[in-house]
Amino acid sequence: MERRTCTGCHRCLPLDSFPRAGKRGHESTCAMCTNDTRRLRTPLPAIKSDPVQVRINNTFNLWHGPVSRAPLRIAA
Structure with a gap:
């Protein structure tokens, strides 16, 4: 076998x-x-956003302010 x-x-x-x-x-x-190289080269299809969900997210952000993605530090 070669x-x-x-x-x-x-x-x-x-x-x-x-x-x-x-x-x-x-x-x-x-x-x-x-x-693997083909998968990395091919872009993922664009996901169309739901306008209702965008409105809900914008309302949440206006009410609560920007959300930090950093892990929470709990003072002990």
Whole structure:
């Protein structure tokens, strides 16, 4: 069984782990590294905000003021 070293993760894997690249043979990165780079390159779809939820959030922020994301410190 033929083995090859992936240029992404530097692991020695069987040739079945590498996707085909047409006439060139096989890719230089394994299927997992290829999927990871595609996933990082593809932007996530934009989430449309609900206008009612935006109005509720804005009302909360006006009433309570900006909310700190820092962890709470409890004086003992």
